[in-house]
């Protein structure tokens with residue numbers, strides 16, 4: 100006979116299994132969500148959405164910030180182990196705990212709504228596969244944090260240094276209070292200045308995304324996802340020394356591009372995953388050897404994704420600002436994260452930069 104589910108015991112189970120933050124939204128908070136992004140489209144009798152976060156260790160970015168070492172961020176802090184192992188273990192154990200109490204639990208790996216295929220429905224009355232939650236909006240709905248101006252999710256303890264996942268369940272669990280807009284993001288615009296891809300609009304440009312949850316409105320900058328993706332996934336010579344090594348003479352200014360997110364993936368991913376022919380000029384045969392190495396770091400199939408730019412503005416500039424202002428609960432003995440003039444490379448590959 101299942102025993103009643105105690106919320107604090109469930110949270111303790113999540114924390115004991117490596118998760119750092121836990122919040123709960125009732126299903127009513129998703130009233131404004133599109134059907135194909137709605138938790139009830141995965142689990143029709145879903146009553147609660149538990150959103151969990153695990154921190155991204157600040158030191159994951161140290162090598163990229165110094166311009167000396169890349170693999171740690173992808174391997175430990177992005178898709179390698181954090182998204183694919185550290186978080187799923189806690190999410191799965193917590194799901195087992197919920198089911199031990201007689202409620203169904205769907206552990207949810209955060210997918211990307213932009214990848215939904217243009218397919219029809221499989222069952223009359225159902226929505227088409229694949230359903231993906233907007234995981235950051237789910238995090239807002241569960242009171243775990245707030246959407247920063249940069250569209251990156253902010254938390255009180257770690258600022259933007261978190262990744263999210265969720266558990267859907269038919270258990271009725273007391274929801275956590277929403278965190279009002281403006282509690283964690285002070286609209287400093289450090290993310291705008293730090294983003295070399297010019298993907299984040301300045302507040303004065305008035306490009307805003309707005310949603311409503313219960314009686315509260317939340318808004319953030321309408322980020323240019325094409326330029327964001329080009330920067331993040333290795334399409335920007337200004338933040339990829341690997342492009343400079345592989346393609347000297349090539350010039351590409353990301354700030355002038357107006358491609359979609361999907362088009363940006365098509366520009367970035369094939370050169371990372373594919374091979375050409377082995378030559379003296381290019382003995383590995385890999386199109387961009389450095390990007391491929393980071394993607395494969397750790398052996399086997401590798402991370403399946405990779406990060407080259409390492410969130411220069413939306414994360415690094417943001418948490419540096421937040422730590423300096425005492426806005427993050429987690430502090431560091433060594434002082435601010437950004438300690439030296441920041442490096443940036445020219446758009447033209449093979450040229451050295453004297454810019455700070």
Ligand code: SF4
Pocket residue numbers: 247248249250283284285286287288289290291416417418420421
């Ligand atoms: S840097 Fe962070 S706190 Fe400042 S506006 Fe951007 S998201 Fe908000």
